[in-house]
Amino acid sequence: MSKSGKAKTSFQLKTPKGTKDWDGTDVSLRDQIFSTITEVFKRHGAITIDTPVFELKEILSGKYGEDSKLIYDLADQGGELCSLRYDLTVPFARYLAMNSIQSIKRYHIAKVYRRDQPAMSKGRLREFYQCDYDIAGVYDPMVPDAEVLRLTTEIFEALGWERRYTIKINHRKILDGIFEVCGVPEDKLRMISSAVDKLDKLPWEEVKKEMTEEKGLAPEVADEIGKYVKLKGGQDILTQLKNDSTLYSNEHLKNGVDSMQLLFDYLQVFGVMDSISFDLSLARGLDYYTGVIYEVITEESGAGGVGSIAAGGRYDELVGMFSGKSQIPCVGISFGLERIFSVIKARLNSGSAKSVQPKHVDVYVMAFGGKDFTGLLPERMRVAAELWDAGIKAEFSYKKKPRLPQQFKAAEGVPFGIILGDDELAAGKVRIKQLGLPEGHAEKDGVLVNKEDIVAEIKQRLETLEDKSLAAQLGAVKV
Numbered sequence: 001m002s003k004s005g006k007a008k009t010s011f012q013l014k015t016p017k018g019t020k021d022w023d024g025t026d027v028s029l030r031d032q033i034f035s036t037i038t039e040v041f042k043r044h045g046a047i048t049i050d051t052p053v054f055e056l057k058e059i060l061s062g063k064y065g066e067d068s069k070l071i072y073d074l075a076d077q078g079g080e081l082c083s084l085r086y087d088l089t090v091p092f093a094r095y096l097a098m099n100s101i102q103s104i105k106r107y108h109i110a111k112v113y114r115r116d117q118p119a120m121s122k123g124r125l126r127e128f129y130q131c132d133y134d135i136a137g138v139y140d141p142m143v144p145d146a147e148v149l150r151l152t153t154e155i156f157e158a159l160g161w162e163r164r165y166t167i168k169i170n171h172r173k174i175l176d177g178i179f180e181v182c183g184v185p186e187d188k189l190r191m192i193s194s195a196v197d198k199l200d201k202l203p204w205e206e207v208k209k210e211m212t213e214e215k216g217l218a219p220e221v222a223d224e225i226g227k228y229v230k231l232k233g234g235q236d237i238l239t240q241l242k243n244d245s246t247l248y249s250n251e252h253l254k255n256g257v258d259s260m261q262l263l264f265d266y267l268q269v270f271g272v273m274d275s276i277s278f279d280l281s282l283a284r285g286l287d288y289y290t291g292v293i294y295e296v297i298t299e300e301s302g303a304g305g306v307g308s309i310a311a312g313g314r315y316d317e318l319v320g321m322f323s324g325k326s327q328i329p330c331v332g333i334s335f336g337l338e339r340i341f342s343v344i345k346a347r348l349n350s351g352s353a354k355s356v357q358p359k360h361v362d363v364y365v366m367a368f369g370g371k372d373f374t375g376l377l378p379e380r381m382r383v384a385a386e387l388w389d390a391g392i393k394a395e396f397s398y399k400k401k402p403r404l405p406q407q408f409k410a411a412e413g414v415p416f417g418i419i420l421g422d423d424e425l426a427a428g429k430v431r432i433k434q435l436g437l438p439e440g441h442a443e444k445d446g447v448l449v450n451k452e453d454i455v456a457e458i459k460q461r462l463e464t465l466e467d468k469s470l471a472a473q474l475g476a477v478k479v
Contacts, residue, residue: 018118018126037131040155041107043393048107051091057081063090065287070114084113088132097322103137122306123339134332139398145331146266167275169294170282171260177253182224191215196229197283232279269381288318300343310335364411365396367420368404375401376420390455
């Protein structure tokens, strides 16, 4: 006993390795980041879900490739072997399969756990938050993928980062095609992919050494791979791959290149291409990715830095692993809260960061036409992008040629619709319609406005709607 009469502890008071307490201004900044990210998620029509912090071990097993060794296993406490969740994606796929959900746009912000070597000041912890956004369902190719990347740019713009980040992008089928043409055996595709993914941290010679000495790849095959995986750029890289007759004759690579071309077209419409770097060294080590893959880096992401601050891609086969029947295609992205926090705090300390400003609101962009109706997809995407730029929450159908009744059904509960038609667009106008108005109302069919007035008109109508709602609430209060 001490002189004060209190027993001394025989152990050091500390948090477990790779964890930390949050308090004071750090909590305020973290909450501000959460709020900003959540507002963008909601702006794109996502709903939130929550899943258990631990899953059956068999649910997580075999989904993460070489990273599976980082999963925290729990002791058997009642006949079930469980593990702490490694990410939010596999639990989401399990949730879809369990509930037979065919389509959903969801976000999930929660803690995950990895038995990794931590670097606390750089945002690499063993317990940390992920902020996930995913689109599940069967849609026309690359439209949801484009929106996920557009959403990504909105989040970093809202955080005040402007253009101080880069979205590295690649396609799993392009990588597989390159590996096949270069002579990589099929049973080594994933492990060679994992080695190539380290090119952002290691020089080529060390990556080649891992592929040949540790993973048994022939040196001449590694040299062939090296000719391609060092390439990075934009549309020029796609053109180079198309012009390589040996590569482009590979079915996997051709499918990947054609998909990327479509994605780039959509990203151009969304105004995202300035943030994109097509990087053939990007591989993403997780086994469940099947198509486009991407990660976000900053000037702080280099060797010894915080690493990627967000990452994701398309995973079309993960749900089927649990359901044993129909596949539900999915695409999404995960933002690492602690890494974003580390970057923002460093920038705030240096005076180079802007304050975080969350945004918000609600509209559905539609299109209609006659016999030769094209669907006006690029036009709908442009209007949606304009609304997002103005901080207005907006959605549109991912189908190229959606039927108008289906669009109205999808817009149920949304205050306003913007309806595009060939004749109206040719005259430089769109129709704005307040949805849910009764028959006989003067604006039941909507009103025509000039294209350049869309944002101002929607904002004014939303303000009016909010004023009426507030008045109704006040009128219902009995004094």
